Amino acid sequence: MKEDLDAVRERDSSRPRLGEAVLHAPWHGLVLYRLSHVLYRKGHRIGPGVLSWIGRIVSGVEIHPGARLGRRAFIDHGFGVVIGQTCVIGDDVTLYHQVTLGSRGWWQDGGPGAQRHPKIGNQVTIGVGASVLGPVTIGDGVRIRAHSLVLSDVLGEAR
Numbered sequence: 422m423k424e425d426l427d428a429v430r431e432r433d434s435s436r437p438r439l440g441e442a443v444l445h446a447p448w449h450g451l452v453l454y455r456l457s458h459v460l461y462r463k464g465h466r467i468g469p470g471v472l473s474w475i476g477r478i479v480s481g482v483e484i485h486p487g488a489r490l491g492r493r494a495f496i497d498h499g500f501g502v503v504i505g506q507t508c509v510i511g512d513d514v515t516l517y518h519q520v521t522l523g524s525r526g527w528w529q530d531g532g533p534g535a536q537r538h539p540k541i542g543n544q545v546t547i548g549v550g551a552s553v554l555g556p557v558t559i560g561d562g563v564r565i566r567a568h569s570l571v572l573s574d575v576l577g578e579a580r
Contacts (some may be wrong), residue, residue, distance in 0.1 A: 425451045428495040432515060447499030450480030454490065461486035488505075488522075490514075492544065507536050511543035511561070521552040525572075531556070 429442040436442045453476035458468035469486035477483045479488035481500030484490070488504045491512035496502055501519035504510070508522045516522075524530045531537060536556040541547075545559055548567035553559060560576035 422452050422455055424493045425455075425495070425531075428493040428513075432495045446480045447482050447496035447502070448480075450476040450482035450484065450499055451494055451496065453479070454484040454486070454488075457486035458488070458490075471576035480485075488538070505538035507556075508541070510541045511545065513544045514541055515546045517547065517549040517551075519550040520547050521554070522547075523552065523554050523575070525555040546576070556560060 425448055426439070426442050429436055429445045429448050430439070433445060435443070438444055442448065453472045457472035457476070460472070461469040473484065473486050482496055482502045484504040485506040487506040488508040488510070490504070490510045491514065493513050494510065494517045497515065498518040502516055503523055504523045506514045522539050522541065537557065539553045540558045541553070542559055542561035542563065544562050545564070547553065547565040548569065550568040551565045551571065552569070553565065553571040555572060557571060558574045558576065559565065559571070563575050563577070565571060565575070
């Protein structure tokens with residue numbers, strides 16, 4: 422959680438001081454996600470669901486407790502960010518508002534236990550309003566442009 426707070430200070434020029442960074446609403450959503458994820462991994466379902474719901478209300482960010490987020494995540498202007506249950510996100514990833522990391526739909530998601538959501542590499546930036554859908558892989562260092570729709574792997578070339 423401290424690393425996430427440090428990421429706010431480093432990547433948001435409007436919040437360089439600790440007191441300002443603590444007021445960054447998406448950071449609150451990440452804190453609640455990290456707590457809910459620990460409980461989820463221990464087999465709890467109601468508690469993580471409640472924490473996720475509170476996080477969505479407080480920050481506008483919806484992160485399923487089953488998603489796996491790496492270190493130093495940064496969500497800028499978090500409203501509308503959705504991160505699905507089987508999503509895996511690497512370290513030092515930046516997401517802008519209205520980013521969706523979701524599945525393509527229940528009718529084609531592969532059923533229970535399937536990887537239905539994206540795998541995002543390290544040091545990836547995903548622009549405003551982008552949607553990355555399905556079991557696709559986004560490679561390390563890739564930048565996804567604002568309002569992009571990504572339905573297939575992007576391994577090395579910026580988009």
